[in-house]
Amino acid sequence: MTKVVLKVEDLKKSYGRNEILKGVSLEIKKGETKVIIGPSGTGKSTLLACINRLVEPDHGRVLLEGEEITSRNACKMRQKIGYVFQDFNLFNHLTALDNVRIGLIKVQKLPKEEATRIAIEQLSKVGLSQKVNLYPSQLSGGQKQRVAIARALAMRPKLMLFDEPTSALDPELIGEVLSVMIDLAKSGMTMLVVTHELGFARTVADEIIFMENGIIVEQGPPALIFTNPQKDRTKQFLRKLTELYGEEKNK
């Protein structure tokens, strides 16, 4: 039996009167990649933020390998969860190397030499071994996002959360980030990805989750969701995405 890495139970979150999450539950087993799709403003990003407690949910539980994440142990638990942001959020005053290394040194308290070795190894994996001494402002969007992925991976997370990692990128830079993510998924990393990249979803997702208005409308394996969605709303949304991005790219 494969181990359940992440379990989300009935998560709810409101901002004022506006209920963003209306009770979301999901489960991810070790090595699985699940992709969340859905119109913007439906709580996908809030869901990810609630999972690692960057946003405090109003109701519900999140368990990482059976241990509940609370506001009290959040700092410790976040070390085990890699988080990749839509707008990268690289530390602007640090080089690519230091961006990856700082968590290892300051949080995991590794000696500098070991942290450096791990950081360089991770940066090489995302194809940036030549760029270690550059600052974020000297990198392209795609390179920044790959540094961000390396930064998250260096902490040896149990789970990776991706919040629309390619939405802020120029079209020609999306590929380099996606290919890193595809390799990662294939290497057995457990991943929860919010994205509009249906091609990516089709290639590596074990399950597609369609979210709208704070609830999961439909979920299932990509083959089913893409070819024969059960709900009309899912059909409509997919058609719109296909119109927008073209059939070719999603193949």
Added chain:
Amino acid sequence: MVTIELTILGLGLGFVIAIPISFAQVYGGRVARFVCSLYEKTFRSIPLLVLLMLIFYGLPEIGIRFAPFVSCVLGLGIRSSAYQSQIFRGAILSVSRGQTLAALSVGMTPFESFRYIVFPQALRFSIAPWTNEFTVVLKDSSMAYALGVVELLRQGSYIISRTYEPMAIFLTCAAIYLVMTLSTNKLMGYIEKKTQIPGFETKEVSH
């Protein structure tokens, strides 16, 4: 010499008060924010000369008496703290929220996020406006004249009373201020260059 002492002590006092005030304004609760912004608005609105008069001539009425020099340091420091708190507040706020989120996401505590991520960036943002504040305090230290502190300007007027050459002497005073201001700017510009990081280019503000 007294001018330099006044400037450095005034700035130092201002710095020490400004740091906690700026923190309270950014991270504090409603009460702390209100109190601090009241403090900051009040002392930014009172002319320095009035503040000096209040401290030196006003406070003795309620039994608090300071030497002229100390009064000047207090006046300069309190007023500068109001301005400096705004420099630091602005600098902290100009570090985007995403930086903190990213720091938290790698497992840093809120304090570590501030210490390693927000603070180093905010410091760089505040160098240029702080240089400006330095020169303001330097120049305003001349108001100590009014309390009889023997600083640069009063020294000058003593000389004038012997030589009767106000133009030459005051021009010399002006030149000395000019040299001190320019060299401070030069020094801070050097520090700014030293700590320069691509993407953090800030234009130096001269005053």
